Amino acid sequence: MLKVENITKFYQKGSTKITAINDLSLTLNKGEFIAIKGESGSGKTSLLHTIGGLLRPDEGTILINKHDVYSLNKNERAAFRAEQIGFVFQQFHLIPYLTVSENIAAPLIAKKLKIGSRVDELIEKFGLSERKNHLPKELSAGEKQRTALARALLFNPQILLADEVTGNLDPGNSELVLDSLREFSDNGGIVILVTHDESAASKADKTMTISNGILS
Numbered sequence: 001m002l003k004v005e006n007i008t009k010f011y012q013k014g015s016t017k018i019t020a021i022n023d024l025s026l027t028l029n030k031g032e033f034i035a036i037k038g039e040s041g042s043g044k045t046s047l048l049h050t051i052g053g054l055l056r057p058d059e060g061t062i063l064i065n066k067h068d069v070y071s072l073n074k075n076e077r078a079a080f081r082a083e084q085i086g087f088v089f090q091q092f093h094l095i096p097y098l099t100v101s102e103n104i105a106a107p108l109i110a111k112k113l114k115i116g117s118r119v120d121e122l123i124e125k126f127g128l129s130e131r132k133n134h135l136p137k138e139l140s141a142g143e144k145q146r147t148a149l150a151r152a153l154l155f156n157p158q159i160l161l162a163d164e165v166t167g168n169l170d171p172g173n174s175e176l177v178l179d180s181l182r183e184f185s186d187n188g189g190i191v192i193l194v195t196h197d198e199s200a201a202s203k204a205d206k207t208m209t210i211s212n213g214i215l216s
């Protein structure tokens, strides 16, 4: 279970204080797939980063299966994040000098773990067999996003955080990525998809709106 309790996040820009997230609470149970719609600048990315352990809120707590994410020290939090949380971004964030299979396996390599059959399984699942030795620059946007999704699912996380993941994709690949999010939630995972795209949001079980850091 994910429990976001009264989180607030400020940014200081010169003398201006920006409230990116404003006293936001949200509880999601296993298998829930929620879409959060919001205009550019409404706080979507700040919210996902905060939930995912990448950005400490100024107020409030994030509980994942009763663990208070920000009470863990930096190393513990990094390990927790790697195992429990999958991130997918609009800009893919692939490592440019690694191949598709190396990008998917990167979290294993970083942990000095053996590359087992899981990587091949994901390559197969996302239709990347013919591309596994390609570099990101040799891929289409859809192939890049499928690679990023495979990497995010490597450790069977509990939560998948998807930031405008269909923003750079054609309709076919958007459908495929959204179907994968659905499948992940059908298997018990929690999905938060943030988007300004109405049709992408409609794939979720529930849609909420964020505006000026306030969720409704």
Ligand SMILES: Nc1ncnc2c1ncn2[C@@H]1O[C@H](COP(=O)(O)OP(=O)(O)O)[C@@H](O)[C@H]1O
Residues within 6 Å of the ligand: 011, 012, 013, 018, 019, 020, 038, 039, 040, 041, 042, 043, 044, 045, 046, 047
């Ligand atoms: N690092 C930062 N420094 C200052 N302001 C920021 C920073 N990141 C985001 N913001 C501001 O916080 C607000 C929310 O941003 P963001 O979470 O990126 O929104 P979204 O993802 O919905 O576009 C915006 O007003 C944005 O300009």
Ligand SMILES: [Mg+2]
Residues within 6 Å of the ligand: 044, 045, 046, 163
């Ligand atoms: Mg954003």
